[in-house]
Amino acid sequence: MESIQSIKQRFEIIGQDPKLNRALEKAMQVAITDISVLVTGESGVGKEAIPKIIHSLSHRKHAKYIAVNCGAIPEGTIDSELFGHEKGAFTGATQTRSGYFEVADGGTIFLDEVGELPLTTQVRLLRVLENGEFLKVGSSQVQKTDVRIVAATNVNMFEAIKKERFREDLYYRLSTVEINIPPLRERQGDVHLLFRKFASDFSQKYKMPTIRLDEQAVSLLNKYRWPGNIRQLRNIAEQISVLEENRSITAATLSGYLPNNTSTNLPAVVSNTKAESDFSNEREILYKVLFDMKGDLNDLKKLTMELLKNNDSQKVQKDNENLIRKIYGNDDEEDIDLDQDSQEETNLNVLHLPEPKEDHILTSDAYEDKYHFAEEIEEEETLSLQEKEVELIKKSLERNRGKRKAAAAELGISERTLYRKIKQYDL
Numbered sequence: 175m176e177s178i179q180s181i182k183q184r185f186e187i188i189g190q191d192p193k194l195n196r197a198l199e200k201a202m203q204v205a206i207t208d209i210s211v212l213v214t215g216e217s218g219v220g221k222e223a224i225p226k227i228i229h230s231l232s233h234r235k236h237a238k239y240i241a242v243n244c245g246a247i248p249e250g251t252i253d254s255e256l257f258g259h260e261k262g263a264f265t266g267a268t269q270t271r272s273g274y275f276e277v278a279d280g281g282t283i284f285l286d287e288v289g290e291l292p293l294t295t296q297v298r299l300l301r302v303l304e305n306g307e308f309l310k311v312g313s314s315q316v317q318k319t320d321v322r323i324v325a326a327t328n329v330n331m332f333e334a335i336k337k338e339r340f341r342e343d344l345y346y347r348l349s350t351v352e353i354n355i356p357p358l359r360e361r362q363g364d365v366h367l368l369f370r371k372f373a374s375d376f377s378q379k380y381k382m383p384t385i386r387l388d389e390q391a392v393s394l395l396n397k398y399r400w401p402g403n404i405r406q407l408r409n410i411a412e413q414i415s416v417l418e419e420n421r422s423i424t425a426a427t428l429s430g431y432l433p434n435n436t437s438t439n440l441p442a443v444v445s446n447t448k449a450e451s452d453f454s455n456e457r458e459i460l461y462k463v464l465f466d467m468k469g470d471l472n473d474l475k476k477l478t479m480e481l482l483k484n485n486d487s488q489k490v491q492k493d494n495e496n497l498i499r500k501i502y503g504n505d506d507e508e509d510i511d512l513d514q515d516s517q518e519e520t521n522l523n524v525l526h527l528p529e530p531k532e533d534h535i536l537t538s539d540a541y542e543d544k545y546h547f548a549e550e551i552e553e554e555e556t557l558s559l560q561e562k563e564v565e566l567i568k569k570s571l572e573r574n575r576g577k578r579k580a581a582a583a584e585l586g587i588s589e590r591t592l593y594r595k596i597k598q599y600d601l
């Protein structure tokens with residue numbers, strides 16, 4: 175069997191942590207079998223390398239490897255994407271089309287964000303896993319395929335099962351072997367190693383001398399929680415590489431880039447009376463709320479697109495039942511009005527959706543970068559998000575002596591967006 179070191183080299187995986195090594199070893203061991211594998215771990219930990227390793231070490235390596243992001247495909251089209259459709263199966267299906275399960279016959283399919291699969295698709299997937307059988311959408315002819323499935327998720331699958339968003343039987347089928355990638359904060363020895371690697375990559379990319387951390391900066395790097403894991407570490411290495419003129423980085427400079435610090439910009443709700451450890455929990459809750467909101471926003475975008483494409487709102491509601499339930503929940507008072515009469519009454523081709531809760535509104539581009547929250551604000555802070563945004567932009571411009579490029583990078587928005595906001599707010 176190939177050595178773990180050569181696998182790391184081939185897939186550009188940095189790190190010596192025993193837990194990471196164990197995960198890679200597991201991937202290498204299961205590769206030669208056809209066992210379904212579920213890769214778990216927080217966002218940004220490096221899950222995507224695992225299915226690639228498994229495929230390339232398996233007897234399927236010369237056949238197709240298809241990676242599907244289940245969370246990015248609209249609910250109305252996912253069955254057709256995965257399993258194909260017959261001509262005339264739905265409006266717009268002018269030709270018979272093969273799905274990924276047919277195309278990848280003999281190979282591997284990586285189902286990323288598998289927790290996002292609609293329940294109806296989960297039923298189809300279960301059947302493929304059980305006996306390799308599937309039906310094209312609109313067809314009654316059973317087809318066979320021989321596909322190895324590796325799935326990944328960064329959500330708690332037991333929660334999803336409890337909320338009846340994910341089938342328990344499918345979960346057990348998918349996770350015959352589970353490979354967990356530990357969060358970066360549990361791989362302390364690897365943090366500086368990874369930072370040095372990224373710093374060296376970015377110095378080459380931007381043709382600048384490599385940044386180096388002094389001793390205190392390294393210690394700060396190791397102590398930080400890294401909620402966005404390796405993805406976040408890489409982003410920070412890139413920001414510092416681009417923005418800092420002095421290539422020797424002190425702890426003070428580094429702390430300006432770590433969202434947990436009071437010297438950085440975006441707001442996080444904290445309580446003055448609580449201990450630091452409680453604060454990190456609150457921050458995590460806040461991250462989660464923001465992630466969920468972003469997820470809701472994406473779901474709403476999908477739904478709006480469906481409505482725009484499809485004139486039949488009843489059909490859209492039916493096809494997207496799960497998505498709608500996901501966004502608006504199951505509470506009685508929040509039930510979506512599926513009543514035909516009331517639709518006709520208003521004579522509108524739109525969904526009768528409940529009013530969004532106020533705390534679901536978050537539009538500022540400055541909040542786009544999910545790891546840029548830091549400035550402490552009191553719990554009773556009453557500033558609106560817009561006022562907060564204006565304040566952040568002003569501060570950032572001041573800090574960067576009016577240089578828009580640097581301010582935009584600091585705020586995590588494009589220069590064009592910053593320019594638009596400066597005009598909009600008359601700054």
Ligand SMILES: Nc1ncnc2c1ncn2[C@@H]1O[C@H](COP(=O)(O)OP(=O)(O)OP(=O)(O)O)[C@@H](O)[C@H]1O
Pocket residue numbers: 186187188189215216217218219220221222223327328368404405408
């Ligand atoms: N050990 C590692 N060495 C070098 N780079 C890594 C390592 N682990 C992850 N990365 C890099 O970090 C980034 C994030 O990894 P990846 O996309 O696999 O995250 P993920 O676990 O799939 O996260 P998500 O759940 O958000 O999709 C990628 O650019 C990846 O190349």
Ligand SMILES: [Mg+2]
Pocket residue numbers: 221222286
């Ligand atoms: Mg991923």
